[in-house]
Amino acid sequence: MxxxxxxxxxxxxxxxxxxxxGSQRDQxxxxxxxxxxxxxxxxxxxRYEQAHPGVRIDVQTGGTGKGIADVRQxxxxxxxxxxxxxDEEQDLTVHPLAADGVGMIVHQDNLIGQLTxxxxxxxxxxxxxxxxxxxxxxxxxxxxxxxxxxxTLEVFLAQFEIENPTIKPDxxxxxxxxxxxxxxxxxxxxxxxxxxxxxxxIQAGVPIKLLPLNDVAASTATVAxxxxxxxxxxxxxxxxxxSPLAQDVIAFAQSEAVHxxxxxxxxxxxxx
Amino acid sequence: xxxxxxxxxxxxxxxxxxILAASIVLLVVGFLIQESLPALRQIGSxxxxxxxxxxxxxxxxxLVPMLTATLLTTFGAVMLAAxxxxxxxxxxxxxxxxxxxWWYRRLIELLAGIPSVVYGLWGLVVLVPLxxxxxxxxxxxxxxxxxxxxxxxxxxxxxxxxxxTSIPAELIQGAAALGLGRWSIAWKVAIPAARRGISAxxxxxxxxxxxxxMAVLMVAGNVVEMPTSLSxxxxxxxxxxxxxMGYAGTTHRSVLFVSGLLxxxxxxxxxxxxQLVQREGQHE
Numbered sequence: 001m002x003x004x005x006x007x008x009x010x011x012x013x014x015x016x017x018x019x020x021x022g023s024q025r026d027q028x029x030x031x032x033x034x035x036x037x038x039x040x041x042x043x044x045x046x047r048y049e050q051a052h053p054g055v056r057i058d059v060q061t062g063g064t065g066k067g068i069a070d071v072r073q074x075x076x077x078x079x080x081x082x083x084x085x086x087d088e089e090q091d092l093t094v095h096p097l098a099a100d101g102v103g104m105i106v107h108q109d110n111l112i113g114q115l116t117x118x119x120x121x122x123x124x125x126x127x128x129x130x131x132x133x134x135x136x137x138x139x140x141x142x143x144x145x146x147x148x149x150x151x152t153l154e155v156f157l158a159q160f161e162i163e164n165p166t167i168k169p170d171x172x173x174x175x176x177x178x179x180x181x182x183x184x185x186x187x188x189x190x191x192x193x194x195x196x197x198x199x200x201x202i203q204a205g206v207p208i209k210l211l212p213l214n215d216v217a218a219s220t221a222t223v224a225x226x227x228x229x230x231x232x233x234x235x236x237x238x239x240x241x242x243s244p245l246a247q248d249v250i251a252f253a254q255s256e257a258v259h260x261x262x263x264x265x266x267x268x269x270x271x272x
Numbered sequence: 273x274x275x276x277x278x279x280x281x282x283x284x285x286x287x288x289x290x291i292l293a294a295s296i297v298l299l300v301v302g303f304l305i306q307e308s309l310p311a312l313r314q315i316g317s318x319x320x321x322x323x324x325x326x327x328x329x330x331x332x333x334x335l336v337p338m339l340t341a342t343l344l345t346t347f348g349a350v351m352l353a354a355x356x357x358x359x360x361x362x363x364x365x366x367x368x369x370x371x372x373x374w375w376y377r378r379l380i381e382l383l384a385g386i387p388s389v390v391y392g393l394w395g396l397v398v399l400v401p402l403x404x405x406x407x408x409x410x411x412x413x414x415x416x417x418x419x420x421x422x423x424x425x426x427x428x429x430x431x432x433x434x435x436x437t438s439i440p441a442e443l444i445q446g447a448a449a450l451g452l453g454r455w456s457i458a459w460k461v462a463i464p465a466a467r468r469g470i471s472a473x474x475x476x477x478x479x480x481x482x483x484x485x486m487a488v489l490m491v492a493g494n495v496v497e498m499p500t501s502l503s504x505x506x507x508x509x510x511x512x513x514x515x516x517m518g519y520a521g522t523t524h525r526s527v528l529f530v531s532g533l534l535x536x537x538x539x540x541x542x543x544x545x546x547q548l549v550q551r552e553g554q555h556e
Contacts, residue, residue, distance in 0.1 A: 149329065185400055
C-alpha cells in the first residue's frame with residue numbers, strides 16, 4: 001500500500017516538474033458548454049494533453065447557456081458558445097475558435113436553383129406552400145425546422161428576422177443529421193443545417209443540395225472568406241483574467257496546429 | 273448456520289432491498305418535483321393547459337397538444353400490438369408445429385432485443401418515405417403508432433406466452449378430455465386462465481410505449497400542434513424533453529421537468545388502472 005502511494009507521489013511530482021512553465025499549480029482544466037463545439041474541443045484537448053503530460057482537460061457539454069453560466073459561476077475555466085455573445089453577456093471575454101455556416105437545403109431532385117430571402121420567409125410562415133408557386137413542380141412544401149434553443153435555429157431566425165412563433169413547420173428536428181435525413185427522404189422538403197455537415201453528406205452521396213443565399217454559394221469556402229451571410233462564430237469564453245494554463249490552451253486551440261481537427265468536424269478555421 | 277438464522281438474515285436483506293428500491297422511486301419523484309417547482313411557482317400550473325402554444329423561449333407553455341399526442345400514440349400502439357401479440361402467442365402455443373414454434377419464439381425474442389435507435393433509424397429511412405406517399409412528410413402520428421406498435425409487440429407476445437405456459441396442465445387436459453377443440457381450449461379456457469399475466473404484459477408494454485423517446489422523436493415530426501389527422505406531425509412529452517433539454521436555460525429547463533412530472537403522473541395512473549382491472553378479474 002505504502003509503496004503504491006510512493007509511486008503515485010513520484011509520478012505526480014515528475015509530471016509537475018516536467019511541465020515547464022513552473023507557476024502552473026492548477027493542472028486540471030474544466031471546459032463546459034455548446035454541444036456543437038464539444039466534440040471538436042475534446043479532440044483539441046486530447047492533442048494538448050498528449051503534448052503536456054500531467055494536464056487534465058475535462059470537456060463537458062450542456063449547451064451554450066450552460067457554458068456561459070458555468071464560467072460566470074466559476075465552475076468552469078472556459079465556456080464554449082456556438083454563437084456571438086448577447087448584450088447582457090459582455091462581462092465575458094470572447095476567444096474565437098472557428099466558424100460554422102448555416103445553409104438552406106432541399107432535395108437533390110428539386111428543380112429550384114435558388115430562393116430569395118423573401119421567398120424563404122414566406123415558405124417558413126406557410127404563405128407559400130407548394131413548389132409550383134415558385135416555378136417548380138406541383139409538390140407541397142415540407143418545412144423542416146429546428147427545436148427551440150438550437151443555435152442553428154437562432155442564426156436562421158436572426159438572418160431572416162422572423163419571430164419563431166410565426167413559423168409553421170411540418171417537421172421539427174433535433175440535430176443536423178436528422179434534418180439532412182428528413183430532407184433526403186422527402187422530395188418536397190426544405191430545411192437549414194450546418195454547411196460543413198451538409199457538404200460532407202453530399203460528398204457521401206446523400207441526395208440533398210445546398211442553395212446559395214444572396215447569390216453567394218453555400219460552402220465552407222465562402223464561410224471561411226466571410227462572404228456567406230448566414231454563419232455563426234464558435235467561441236471560447238472566459239471571465240476575468242484566465243489562468244496561465246487556460247490561456248495556453250486557448251492559444252493552442254486558436255493556432256494552426258488544430259486546423260485539421262476543425263476541418264474534420266466540418267467547421268471552418270478562422271483565417272488571419 | 274441454523275435455518276432460523278438464515279431466515280432471519282434473509283428477511284432483513286429483503287427488507288433492506290425493498291426499502292432501497294422504494295426510496296429510489298421516491299427520490300426520482302422528489303427530484304422531479306424539486307426541479308419543476310421554480311416553473312410551477314413562476315408560471316403557475318394552469319398556464320400549462322391554457323397558453324396559446326408551446327414556445328418556451330417566447331414565454332408560452334401549453335403542454336396539452338403534447339399530452340394528447342402521448343396518449344394517442346400510446347393508445348394506438350397498444351390497440352395495434354395487443355391483438356397481434358396475444359394472437360401470435362396463442363398461435364405458438366396451440367397451433368404451431370413445435371419446431372416452427374421454437375424458431376418463432378427466438379424470432380420474437382430477437383425483435384425484443386433491437387435497440388430503439390435502430391427502430392427509429394429504420395422508421396426514418398424506410399417507413400416514413402413509404403407513408404409520405406399518403407400525403408404530407410410521412411412523419412407524424414401514424415408513423416409513430418406503427419413504429420411504437422412494432423416495438424411493444426414482442427413485450428406483449430412474450431409475456432402472453434409465459435402466462436399461457438404457466439396455466440396448470442390439468443386445466444388444458446381437462447378441457448381436452450371434455451372434447452373441446454383447439455379454438456375453444458385457447459379462447460374459452462387458456463386466455464381467461466392467463467388473464468392476469470396477459471394484462472400485466474399489456475400494462476408493461478403501455479408503460480414502455482409512454483416512455484419511448486428516441487424512435488418516436490425520429491419519426492413523429494415533432495411539431496407541437498393538436499393532431500387533426502393520422503398524417504399530422506405530433507410531439508410526445510418524452511421527445512420534447514430529448515429535443516430541448518440540451519439547449520434549455522434555467523426557466524425553460526424547469527418547464528421541461530414539469531413535462532417530466534406530467535409523464536410520471538400518467539405512468540402512475542396507468543399502473544393504478546391496471547391494478548384495478550386485475551383486482552376486478554379476481555372477484556369474478
